[in-house]
Amino acid sequence: MRDIREFRYAVDQWAAGGTGGPVSDLAVRLRLRTAVLLEGPSDLAAVEALAARRGRDLAAEGVGLVPMGGAMNIGRYAALLGPPGLGLRLKGLCDEREQPFYERGLKRARVPYRGFFVCVSDLEDELIRALGTERVEEVIRAEGDLRAWQTFLNQPAQHGRPRQQQLRRFLGTKKGRKIRYGHLLVEALGPGRVPAPLDGLFTSL
Numbered sequence: 001m002r003d004i005r006e007f008r009y010a011v012d013q014w015a016a017g018g019t020g021g022p023v024s025d026l027a028v029r030l031r032l033r034t035a036v037l038l039e040g041p042s043d044l045a046a047v048e049a050l051a052a053r054r055g056r057d058l059a060a061e062g063v064g065l066v067p068m069g070g071a072m073n074i075g076r077y078a079a080l081l082g083p084p085g086l087g088l089r090l091k092g093l094c095d096e097r098e099q100p101f102y103e104r105g106l107k108r109a110r111v112p113y114r115g116f117f118v119c120v121s122d123l124e125d126e127l128i129r130a131l132g133t134e135r136v137e138e139v140i141r142a143e144g145d146l147r148a149w150q151t152f153l154n155q156p157a158q159h160g161r162p163r164q165q166q167l168r169r170f171l172g173t174k175k176g177r178k179i180r181y182g183h184l185l186v187e188a189l190g191p192g193r194v195p196a197p198l199d200g201l202f203t204s205l
Contacts, residue, residue: 003026003029003030003059004030004059004064004065006026007023007026007027007030007032007064007066008064008065008066008067010022010023010026011023011066011077011080011081012069014080015068015073015076015077015080020080020085020086023080023086024086027064027086027088030059030062030064031062032062032063032064032088033062033063033088033089034062034063034064034088034089034090034091034205035063035064035065035066035081035082035086035088035089035090035091036058036063036064036065036066036090036091036092036201036205037066037068037074037077037078037081037090037091037092037116038065038066038067038068038092038093039067039068039070039071039093039095039122040067040068040069040070041067041178041179041182042123042124042178042179042181042182043067043093043123043182044065044067044179044182045179045180045182045183046123046127046182046183046185046186046198047065047093047198047201048065048183049182049183049186049187050186050194050198050202051202053186053187053189054202056202058205061205063205064088066081071094071095071098071101071102072101074092074098074101074102074105074106075104075105075106075108075109078090078105078106078108078109078111079108079109082106082109082110082111083109083110083111084109084110089115090106090109090111090115091115091116091201091204091205092115092116092117092201093116093117093118093119093123093197093198093201094116094117094118094119095118095119095120095121095122096118096119096120096121097121099118102116115204117196117197117198117200117201117204118197119195119197121168122168123182123195123197123198124168124171124172124178124181124182124185125164125168126195126196126197126198127182127185127186127189127195128164128167128168128185129164129195130189130193130194130195131185131188131189131193133163133164133167135188136167136185136188137149137167138188139181139184139185139188140170143180143184148170148174149170152166152169152170152173153166186198
């Protein structure tokens with residue numbers, strides 16, 4: 001686990017203008033074949049949670065999960081880790097509204113777009129729809145966030161909005177909440193309820 005965290009840190013430093021030597025050394029040490037490009041830490045938490053549920057040690061399989069710090073970084077990360085750089089096979093998740101941007105960035109890096117799986121709004125939205133709003137509220141209650149949730153619902157801006165939109169917005173209102181619930185919502189999924197983009201990603205690895 002420490003080596004894969006070092007790899008992520010080294011990739012971030014490389015993307016920020018550093019050198020690629022440490023990344024290459026770590027990729028060799030880890031025997032990486034594939035890098036999964038994720039928008040941020042909440043997606044990372046969800047993917048790690050599903051890997052644990054399915055008994056998969058992705059690092060041992062030669063798969064490195066790499067949060068990019070935002071979807072707009074896809075072109076740079078794809079170039080560094082894909083054919084122009086380390087030559088790893090690239091996979092990932094993509095939000096529908098950012099799909100054209102991903103397509104352009106991946107094309108420039110000579111990376112097949114078919115390895116990227118599209119969420120309608122984002123992964124949190126996919127998880128909420130897969131679980132259903134009542135089940136998500138049960139998770140919120142079990143986590144001790146019921147009072148915060150009720151306070152949020154009383155805000156004028158939330159009146160009349162669909163429950164799914166309210167839940168999605170609630171998850172993003174406090175630092176760290178999306179990350180925590182990315183893990184919790186995956187754990188709450190019933191058999192056969194994994195959202196299609198997330199399931200497709202795992203099937204492709």
